[in-house]
Amino acid sequence: MALDHTHDPAAASWVASAAGHPAFPVQNLPLGVFAPAGAPPRIGTAIGDSILDLAALARHLPAWTHPALGLPMLNALVDRTPDQRRELRHAVFALLTDPAHHAAVEPHLHPAADCTLHLPFAVGDYTDFYVGIHHATNIGKLFRPDNPLLPNYKHVPIGYHGRASSVRPSGVPVVRPKGQGKPPEADAPVFGPCVRLDYELELGVWIAQGNAPGDPIPVGTAADHVAGYCLLNDWSARDLQAWEYQPLGPFLAKNFHTTVSPWVITAEAMAPFRVTQPPRPEGDPAPLPYLWDEADQARGALGVELEVLIATPAMRAAGLPPHRLSRGPASNMYWTVAQIVAHHASNGCDLRPGDLLGTGTISAPTPDGYGSLMELSTGGKTPVTLPSGETRSFLEDGDEVILAATARADGFVPIGFGECRATILPAR
Amino acid sequence: MALDHTHDPAAASWVASAAGHPAFPVQNLPLGVFAPAGAPPRIGTAIGDSILDLAALARHLPAWTHPALGLPMLNALVDRTPDQRRELRHAVFALLTDPAHHAAVEPHLHPAADCTLHLPFAVGDYTDFYVGIHHATNIGKLFRPDNPLLPNYKHVPIGYHGRASSVRPSGVPVVRPKGQGKPPEADAPVFGPCVRLDYELELGVWIAQGNAPGDPIPVGTAADHVAGYCLLNDWSARDLQAWEYQPLGPFLAKNFHTTVSPWVITAEAMAPFRVTQPPRPEGDPAPLPYLWDEADQARGALGVELEVLIATPAMRAAGLPPHRLSRGPASNMYWTVAQIVAHHASNGCDLRPGDLLGTGTISAPTPDGYGSLMELSTGGKTPVTLPSGETRSFLEDGDEVILAATARADGFVPIGFGECRATILPAR
Secondary structure (H helix, E strand, O other): OOOOHHHOOOOOOOOHHHOOOOOOOOOOOOEEEEEOOOOOOEEEEEEOOEEEEOHHHHHHOOHHHHHHHOOOOOHHHHOOOHHHHHHHHHHHHHHHHOHHHHHHHHHHEEEHHHOEEEOOOOOOOEEEEOOEHHHHHHHHHHHOOOOOOOOOOOOOOOEEEOOHHHEEEOOOOEEOOEEEEOOOOOOOOEEEEOOOEEOOEEEEEEEOOOOOOOOOOOHHHHHHHEEEEEEEEOOEEHHHHHHHOOOOOOOOOOOOOEEEOOOEEEOOOOHHHEEOOOOOOOOOOOOOHHHOOHHHHHHOEEOEEEEEEEEOHHHHHOOOOOEEEEEEEHHHEOOOHHHHHHHHHOOOOOOOOOOEEEOOOOOOOOHHHOOOHHHHOOOOOOOEEOOOOOEEOOOOOOOEEEEEEEEOOOOOOOEEOOOEEEEEEOOO | OOOOHHHOOOOOOOOHHHOOOOOOOOOOOOEEEEEOOOOOOEEEEEEOOEEEEOHHHHHHOOHHHHHHHOOOOOHHHHOOOHHHHHHHHHHHHHHHHOHHHHHHHHHHEEEHHHOEEEOOOOOOOEEEEOOEHHHHHHHHHHHOOOOOOOOOOOOOOOEEEOOHHHEEEOOOOEEOOEEEEOOOOOOOOEEEEOOOEEOOEEEEEEEOOOOOOOOOOOHHHHHHHEEEEEEEEOOEEHHHHHHHOOOOOOOOOOOOOEEEOOOEEEOOOOHHHEEOOOOOOOOOOOOOHHHOOHHHHHHOEEOEEEEEEEEOHHHHHOOOOOEEEEEEEHHHEOOOHHHHHHHHHOOOOOOOOOOEEEOOOOOOOOHHHOOOHHHHOOOOOOOEEOOOOOEEOOOOOOOEEEEEEEEOOOOOOOEEOOOEEEEEEOOO
């Protein structure tokens, strides 16, 4: 995770739109899978307003990338050591900054607006954690005002398995799920369209090289297993969740759709934005040794600002821009990414390239940073008022939810995560 | 799921060892992925003591199977309608019963003892249910003696997502997981090798054709989406489970290893063994309409006898055979397979070919049919005595657990499920 010339704020690409681009300056170089108009998906990188076809430029890239660049997914490309992944970054950086490459490379730039973005990986397994301590506290308070966090929370990075099949890239509409719930006032459960549909603001972590079954990943090297990051919206059906989740956890409440931003913001690109993990509050227990690494504590948190915006049909009709519902830092995670990776593999569970880990909802201590409507509306009791005069306790059909993220650090060029948005369609 | 000539008890194969074979008579014809000695994996069927290489015989099989038979997994082969899957069964049956095919087919038979069996599918997602009502009751009694089942149990087929990466075929040893637990008498959690390692006796269900995202699967056609069945051992670390599972369910306690029997006992082979779902006990609520289908109630349960056996190192050293710990019928499931498939897709969650569903532990009301050591030893308080004089509350290193299943029905040839066994290795 070392800093190098690719992080130099003075570095410039010959792609003009990259200069000052809010998401994709040459310091970012995210990996993804895209399809130019009428063509099949292939591997590329975002640069300014364009997408560069890396598959077409394989001859300029390290030999080890050639077989992997022939596939429409990143799994094989990231199944590599950090040194090799950095080598790829350096090669792509050279193509986009060295004027000597300009003529050969330019034909393989596509206007991003004309391309379709696909899921970057064939997702083998998807695990969702619960490390946003303010979210856990806010949700816990709705059920247990005096004792919101369960006894294990500060010892165990709590997680559960999600559904890989339902992970979809930004832009794919969300069909409102039907399901079984039991309204508080009803004697018996009912089946019908979800009435408490919510979003959850999360970061996604893409796994690079995995571990052999039975072999744990030490916390001190866990960061080496991270290929990169994305935004993740863990759409949640709160009414189904409340009825189904005891004793085995969330299931149909969260497996109908999970939206990810399709660009993988690489671990290498994130090097300047590693920050100190906030110290544990006075009185919190020390983590067990398998979860503790001093270097990780010093540089293992993420300097990323997260936002949620909403646009309703009435807002769009009135020409109103999306309305920001919340904003807050990713450092509101109680456990670092290295800690959740090490915990996940601590029992020998094998992680594989392209596995997706969600952080869990990242909230703040105050409502301006709450990461779900469940929190913002206090479980539906305090609806949010929008600029259109409408209110929302939960999402309605036609609403669009947009997650956004920017990594910032003094002295470095900020980089963005790209789009993570989806609109709600009526139940089928 | 119709009966036809392939279920005729008088049918005979020209493969001599198939006659009266306890698992693989010609009426079974399970699908699987095997590797002959020194050769790569390919698709085959078990017949008596042999395995027939179906990939090598593609020219004798329906044209639609040809691309799928070139792969070392069954996903594409089962992504078909029930009629097509039956067509394949009929063609394989003809190869193995018609003497006219004998000479052409025999070179493609391999002694099973010389072959390696692989996972039959690339497992996209693995979901574990909890439909063994006696198991849920027995486990619930350990925590809530007066009220063992939670209020949702008889309304919702409870399930949770498992870990696809950790699913392995019979014979792969289980590395004892390490993990974080909190002994009841301790003030703080500890990390170390699991001390309450258990097995769970389950059936596995392999999905054939899936559903598009957002489109439910009606219960009346849910059985058409089942490719077949296997045995499934949901290895469980009870000490980790007790500490981690609140509020989001089991995680590291169950994702270190899941063993399946590698032969897929097809839905077509199971046609004679469909039985009436036991009526719900007096006073139990009626399921909601999306879970109810009269034909499924009449013929949607499985006439399968299940067994668990154990062999310890001391037993093996003394020449003692494996000891049966329990035996019971698969009809101890509170929900049918069609009900769990329909429930899983009721919110639009997309199931895909090769997805694996576990039933959850299938127990009986009495100890002779308990499906886990947790139940047999009453949470560790009443150890089981083995023929060697040893006792077991939970599994020890070197223990081998063997699951077995036979489908039986009057007037039909019984069929077996094949091996589902694994031995415990020490923690790493």
